[in-house]
Amino acid sequence: MKFDKCVKPKKLHSINAVLIKYFLLLAVFLIVMVEVVCYLIVRNTSEDKARERLSLIGRNVAARVNDDDIEGLIREYRMDGINVYVLSKDGNVLLPEGESADGDWKDGIDGVIKRLSDKAGGSVVYVQNNYMTYAAAVNYQGESYVVATYSLAVINGAARSLLTYFIIVGVVVILATGLISYTISQKLSSGLKNLSSTAVRFSQGDFSVNFANAEYLELADLSDTLNSVRDEVKKSGDLQHEIIANVSHDLKTPLTMIKAYASMIREISGDNPEKRDKHLQVIIDEADRLTGLVNDVLDVSKVTANLDELKFKVFNLTEFLYGIINKFDYLQETQGYKFMVDVDAGVYTRADEEKIGQVIYNLLGNAVNYTGGDKTVYVSLKKSLTEERVKLTVRDTGKGISDKDKEEIWNRYYRAKENHSRPVKGTGLGLNIVKIILENHSFDFGVDSEVGKGSSFWVDFPSVPEEPEK
Numbered sequence: 001m002k003f004d005k006c007v008k009p010k011k012l013h014s015i016n017a018v019l020i021k022y023f024l025l026l027a028v029f030l031i032v033m034v035e036v037v038c039y040l041i042v043r044n045t046s047e048d049k050a051r052e053r054l055s056l057i058g059r060n061v062a063a064r065v066n067d068d069d070i071e072g073l074i075r076e077y078r079m080d081g082i083n084v085y086v087l088s089k090d091g092n093v094l095l096p097e098g099e100s101a102d103g104d105w106k107d108g109i110d111g112v113i114k115r116l117s118d119k120a121g122g123s124v125v126y127v128q129n130n131y132m133t134y135a136a137a138v139n140y141q142g143e144s145y146v147v148a149t150y151s152l153a154v155i156n157g158a159a160r161s162l163l164t165y166f167i168i169v170g171v172v173v174i175l176a177t178g179l180i181s182y183t184i185s186q187k188l189s190s191g192l193k194n195l196s197s198t199a200v201r202f203s204q205g206d207f208s209v210n211f212a213n214a215e216y217l218e219l220a221d222l223s224d225t226l227n228s229v230r231d232e233v234k235k236s237g238d239l240q241h242e243i244i245a246n247v248s249h250d251l252k253t254p255l256t257m258i259k260a261y262a263s264m265i266r267e268i269s270g271d272n273p274e275k276r277d278k279h280l281q282v283i284i285d286e287a288d289r290l291t292g293l294v295n296d297v298l299d300v301s302k303v304t305a306n307l308d309e310l311k312f313k314v315f316n317l318t319e320f321l322y323g324i325i326n327k328f329d330y331l332q333e334t335q336g337y338k339f340m341v342d343v344d345a346g347v348y349t350r351a352d353e354e355k356i357g358q359v360i361y362n363l364l365g366n367a368v369n370y371t372g373g374d375k376t377v378y379v380s381l382k383k384s385l386t387e388e389r390v391k392l393t394v395r396d397t398g399k400g401i402s403d404k405d406k407e408e409i410w411n412r413y414y415r416a417k418e419n420h421s422r423p424v425k426g427t428g429l430g431l432n433i434v435k436i437i438l439e440n441h442s443f444d445f446g447v448d449s450e451v452g453k454g455s456s457f458w459v460d461f462p463s464v465p466e467e468p469e470k
C-alpha cells in the first residue's frame, strides 16, 4: 500500500493540563488588568488632589502676601508638607524671612519666570524632579513670586505599598485559581477516565459493562450512547452466533441425508432401479435445499452490503409477474398447486427489476409453502384509483400468522413454530431479503393475516407511464 501523504500525529494534551493552563492565564490576565487600572486611578486621583490643594494654598498665600500674619500662615502649611516661599526675581527668599529655600531657587527662578510668561493667567502648576510646584507672580517688595512645592515621594510611597498589596493579592488569587482549576479538571477527567476504562473492558469482550456517569449532562449523554453501542454490538454478536448455528444446522441435515442415501444406494438399492431412483431423488432434493440455502445466505449478504446499488429502471410489472408465476408451473403440474391470478394489464413500475424479482419469488414461494389443503395461491396486481400506485397481493389459505409472529417473521432466520408442508425450500431468510430490498426501495409492504384463514402479503409499487423506447 502506498500513502501519498504522511500525516503527522497531533500532539495530545491532557484535559487537566489544558484546563489549568487556561484558567491560570485567565486569572493572570484579569489580575494584571484590574490591578493596573486600580493603580493608575489611585495614582492619578492622588496627584489631582495634590494639585488642587497646592493651587489653593498658593493662591491663598499670593492673595495675602502683604498681610502681617503671612509668615504664620506659611509655617502652618509647612506642617502639611507644603513648602511655600516668596522669592525675588533673582531667586532670593523674601518670605519666610531669614530662610533659604529648599533646592537652589537662584537657578530655578528663571525657569519659573519663563513658565509664567509662557502661560497667560498668572499662575502655573508643574511637576519637576519628583516635586509638584505652584508658582504665581505677586507684588511683594516689588516684582516677586510665590512658589509652593509638594514632594511627590509621599504619593509614590503610597503607590508602592499599594503595588505590594496588589502583588500579594495576585499571588493568592493565582494560587486559588490553580487549586480550583485542578479540582474541577480532576472531577471532569475522572468521569472520562471511568468511561475510558469501562470502554477498555468492553473492547476486551465484556458485554456486562455499564457506562455510568450521572454527574455531568454531556458525559451522561455519552454514557447513554456508549450503552446503546454496547447493546447493538452485543445484539449483532448474538445474531452472528445465531446465524452460524442456524446455517450449520441447516447445512448438516441435508448433508447427513445425502450421505445416508448415497450409502443406501451403494449398499442396498443400487440394483433396484425403482428404489434407487427414489433415493437419488432424495439426494437431488437435499442438494437443491443446500443450493437454496447457500443462495439465500449469499443474497442476504448481497442485499445487506449493496445498499446503494439499486439499478432503477422502468419495466412492465404485469409481464414480469407472469414470468415469475410461470416458474412455478412444475408445482402446478406435478403437485396440483393452483395459482388464481387477477392482474391489471400493462402496469409499469420503476424499481430494481432483478431485486423485485427476488421479492416476488420469495412471496410466491412462501404462499406455496404455507397455503392450506386447497393448495391455492391468489395473486393480484391492482392499480389504485388515482392510478399512481399499484398493489401486489399474494394470498394463501394456510394457517395464518399470529400477531406476535407478524412482527418477527421479517427478521433474519425467524421461523414460526408450526410445521408446514414445504414444496419450496425455506431457510428463514426469504422475508428478511424481501424486507431489506423493499426498505431500500422505500416501498410500503406488509402482511394481513388471520390465524386459521390464511395470510395476505402485499407490496405497494409506484405506477409509472411506459418509457418510450430509445
Ligand code: ADP
Residues within 6 Å of the ligand: 362, 366, 367, 369, 370, 371, 396, 398, 399, 400, 401, 409, 410, 414, 415, 416, 417, 425, 426, 427, 428, 429, 430, 431, 432, 455
Ligand atoms: P422460511 O424459509 O422459513 O419460509 P421466510 O423468511 O420466508 O423463511 O419466512 C419466515 C417465517 O414466516 C416462516 O418460517 C413462516 O413461519 C412465516 N411465514 C412466511 N410466509 C408465510 C405464509 N404465507 N403463511 C404463514 N406463515 C408464513
